[in-house]
Amino acid sequence: MRVGLGYDSHRLEPGRPLRLGGLEIAAMVGAVGHSDADVVLHALVDALLGAAGLGDIGDWFPDSEPRWRGADSTIFLRETLNRVAAKGFHVRQADIIIVAESPRLGPDKERIRQRLAELLALPTDCVNVKAKTNEGLDAIGRGQAIACYALVALAEPGEHHATQV
């Protein structure tokens, strides 16, 4: 078993789309970034790359590249999953924490979980999404930013598991 940790954050501004975990979330603010600024997928990609010993998201999808402008981050996830699979690893589990003061994501977290399970080809109970505020502290607490932490577990080549999918 291998584990990887990922983290990402983006600024929030009014009038922009907010994408989290590959889903459009209804909100008054959206994240600012070179791609679609999906903090959940960016943190998840970094967790996967970390677990597989493959570096970080900036190594593979640099924000200096014009072709990633406005890119759908599910592309980053799919390419990352291919690289992880090419090394013989199998994704077993993902645990996600989204930190945002506004919008409140409690009502959306189950939908995000289902979508991530779909994207990772995992049973829903192998994916977990937690939504927290930052208790009014710092830029996240002021509603100016959103952050996400992701932890993933990978089975190594030949490792046997009861939850084979």
Ligand code: MG
């Ligand atoms: Mg990012």
